[in-house]
């Protein structure tokens with residue numbers, strides 16, 4: 165229910181497809197985890213992880229640190245062994261960053277590899293469902309069970325089904341999977357930290373390890389127009405998401421068997437009506453209001469935004485990976501490298517990479533072209549097996 169008081173008491177027509185698939189192979193669903201309310205799409209004012217129902221979750225490594233989001237509860241549950249494996253969803257960073265901040269492995273699959281039916285979407289063009297787990301092996305075992313065609317998410321799952329390898333993804337859990345892999349290091353602007361910082365030193369050590377394991381590192385790889393890609397206004401991503409969200413949310417709400425709200429406009433009214441209540445008054449709903457203001461008169465503007473995003477991907481990650489013959493790009497997972505992947509439906513995997521001066525975890529994110537999960541899994545697993553960075557949380561105050 166997206167952490168929203170407006171959806172308390174709502175009844176869904178059926179399990180999400182990915183949940184049904186997991187139940188079918190014997191998984192026991194422990195519950196719905198907490199998350200950033202409406203996946204950080206109500207307001208930018210609320211801190212990461214916060215929602216009106218559950219309040220503010222904490223980072224189990226350093227209690228005062230950002231637990232990240234928006235799949236915050238999933239990440240914390242996996243980090244603290246409250247669950248064996250968890251799922252998250254990502255529009256732009258919501259699997260990768262909480263996995264990074266909670267020393268976990270997160271797989272953000274290629275768009276459409278996993279069905280989004282039953283998910284409260286921001287954007288059918290960007291949203292994916294993926295595992296958040298303690299190890300690459302766990303994440304890959306989950307991935308194998310949740311991928312595939314779904315009648316209720318037909319177009320995207322048909323398009324991506326060609327990427328699913330015969331025999332599934334477990335065959336790519338190869339300890340020597342880094343051998344011969346060409347990895348592009350996105351120094352600019354993602355390694356913008358002091359050379360003496362723990363992050364800088366840790367990544368230099370990792371580069372040595374990657375080379376020792378047989379990877380070929382291509383340094384200083386630059387994505388064209390990276391500053392535009394990282395600016396939601398300039399790229400058009402912001403407008404596209406606002407427009408897509410309104411449509412997707414209204415469709416989701418209309419399908420509920422029971423619900424106090426049926427449209428985005430109802431949710432906005434609910435929030436205004438309950439704004440005197442302690443839990444709702446803290447943060448506004450500026451994103452909702454902006455999304456609600458859009459209508460058909462904005463559609464041509466949105467079309468232009470979406471075609472601009474495609475062009476940024478074609479001229480950006482697609483071009484550089486082809487020209488440099490890369491198998492993957494890499495950058496710290498606590499940087500917005502995930503936006504490059506988000507706007508084009510590209511996959512990414514984050515693996516624990518270290519702990520900063522305060523003890524806050526960070527990951528290394530490997531990203532690639534659509535359908536490149538087999539390569540990314542080989543790289544991620546081999547890196548994980550060579551480094552074994554994850555340790556359990558210590559709840560440092």
Ligand SMILES: *[C@@H]1O[C@H](CO)[C@@H](O)[C@H](O)[C@H]1NC(C)=O
Pocket residue numbers: 457458459460461
């Ligand atoms: C769209 O919304 C604008 C306000 O943003 C309004 O002036 C206009 O009449 C609306 N158009 C349609 C077709 O509903």
Ligand SMILES: *[C@@H]1O[C@H](CO)[C@@H](O)[C@H](O)[C@H]1NC(C)=O
Pocket residue numbers: 403454457458459461462465
């Ligand atoms: C949507 O279109 C209206 C014109 O109908 C315009 O005034 C408004 O700024 C547009 N909204 C956004 C977020 O671009």
